[in-house]
Amino acid sequence: MISDFLHSLQARGYAAATVEAHRRWLSHFESHCTLPMSKLKPNHLTAYHQTLTWEPGARGKMYSENSVNQAVGVVKAYFRWCVEQGQLKENPAEHLVTRRPPPLEQVVLTPAQARALLALPNIESPIGLRNRAILGLYVEQGASAGSVSRLNLTDFQSDTGALLLRERKRRIVCLGTGLQADLERYLRFGRAGVAKPGEDAFFVTQRGARMGVANALDILKLHCRRAGVPKPTLRR
Secondary structure, eight states: OHHHHHHHHHHTTOOHHHHHHHHHHHHHHHHHOOSOGGGOOHHHHHHHHHHHHHSBOTTSOBOOHHHHHHHHHHHHHHHHHHHHTTSOSSOTTTTOOOOOOOOOOOOOOOHHHHHHHHTSSOTTSHHHHHHHHHHHIIIIIOOOHHHHHHOBGGGEETTTTEEEEESSSEEEEEOOHHHHHHHHHIIIIIITTTSOTTOOBSSBOTTSSBOOHHHHHHHHHHHHHHHTOOOOOOOO
């Protein structure tokens, strides 16, 4: 039944990563609830929910509230599908509820912290010019690491100082004069001669290819650690 459910998700256009997450949580559920599906009662689902909340996972760490919510959502969706398919008369997981986790505290750098962070890169080198521009996007615009990685040459308009950032929602931002100058200096003296021919990525690695999300985020973590400042909260 689980494989049929996963196939139905694929047929409805769910992303491969989402289908895989459903598979993992349903496998986890099966390992904890070994009764036949027809024998499952609401109290069995309650016990499973409590296990997720109170007991550590396979790696010895407690599940985050987001992980618990995801697991419960997957299980509820599966049993709801089973009812729709006529395999069950009632959904034994219908009573389970998820709690919205409290919002994370937003970290905003003070002007002094921002200056200390931006002063670190060596702007006499191509990598330093690149890192200075990336840090500026983090500090001034709160840009996500993903949007930094996805940034293309055509997303920057030097004549107007506008920049297109692709996050959960696309947004066009107006850059401050200092950040605009950093981006232009990077393009002229940092990226030129490093990027591979035909590469349309704005930020590139030392090998001239598009910078990945993990690399873009590591730049922020490394410089924050060296500057002794907290990592600012970024958009998603």
